Amino acid sequence: MQLDDLYRRVIMDHYKNPRNRGQFADAESVTIDLNNPTCGDKISLQMKVKDGVVDAAKFVGEGCSISLSSASMMTDAVKGKSLDEALQMAESFSGLMKGEHPEFEYEDIEALSGVSKFPARIKCATLAWNALRKGIEQVKSQEQA
Numbered sequence: 001m002q003l004d005d006l007y008r009r010v011i012m013d014h015y016k017n018p019r020n021r022g023q024f025a026d027a028e029s030v031t032i033d034l035n036n037p038t039c040g041d042k043i044s045l046q047m048k049v050k051d052g053v054v055d056a057a058k059f060v061g062e063g064c065s066i067s068l069s070s071a072s073m074m075t076d077a078v079k080g081k082s083l084d085e086a087l088q089m090a091e092s093f094s095g096l097m098k099g100e101h102p103e104f105e106y107e108d109i110e111a112l113s114g115v116s117k118f119p120a121r122i123k124c125a126t127l128a129w130n131a132l133r134k135g136i137e138q139v140k141s142q143e144q145a
Contacts, residue, residue, distance in 0.1 A: 010111035014069035019076045020058045024048065029056075030138050032131040036123050041067040045075075045131035049139050054078045054086050059128065066121050070112055071128035077106035083136050090129045090136075097122045 024046050035042040041063030048055040057075040061068060074093075078086040092102035093109065099116045115125045 004114065007111040007114060010108050011065060011069045014072040014108065015065040018059075018068060018072040020056075020072065021060065022058050023060055024056070024058060030135045032135045032138070034127055034131045034134070036063075036067070036127050038120075038123060039064065039067075041124055041127050043067070043071055043127050043131055045071070045128060045135060047078075047132075047135050047139070049083065052083055054081050054083065057132075059131075063127070064121075064124050066112070066115060067124040067127050070125045073106065073108050073112070074128045074132060077104065077109060078132065083139060086132060087136050090133050093129045094126065097126055 023044070029046040029048045032045045032047075033043070034045075041061070043059055043061035043063070045057065045059050047057045057078055059071045059075055061071060074089075077089060081089065089104070092104065095102050096109070096113055097116050101113070104110060112125050115121050
C-alpha cells in the first residue's frame with residue numbers, strides 16, 4: 001500500500017466515521033460558526049474549556065470529505081491540550097497547508113498533508129482550525145474581561 005492510499009483511507013475513515021460529531025446539550029461551551037462561501041462548507045465548533053484546557057470539543061457541519069475529516073481530526077487532537085498548545089497546533093496545521101512538515105502527536109492529521117498541493121482545497125482543510133483559533137480568542141477575551 002502506498003502512502004497516498006493510506007492517507008486517503010485515513011481521511012475517508014474520519015469522513016464516514018467522524019469523531020466528536022454532535023453538539024453539547026448544556027450552555028457551558030463556546031460556539032463558533034464559520035463557513036467557506038467559495039465551496040459551501042459550514043462548521044459549528046463547540047468547545048468546553050476548563051482551567052485553560054480544552055476539556056472537550058464537538059462539531060456539526062456540512063461539507064466535503066476534506067473539511068469534515070479535518071474537523072474530526074482537530075476535535076480529537078485538541079482534547080486535553082492547553083489553549084496555547086491548541087493554538088500552536090493550529091499554527092502547525094497552517095504550516096502543513098503551506099507544504100511544511102511539522103510533526104503532530106495525533107498522527108492522523110498528517111494524512112491531510114497532500115491538500116497543500118491543491119490550493120483550492122486548503123480553505124476546506126483549514127475551516128475547522130480557523131474556528132478553533134476564533135474559539136480560543138473568544139475564551140481568552142472572556143477571561144480578560
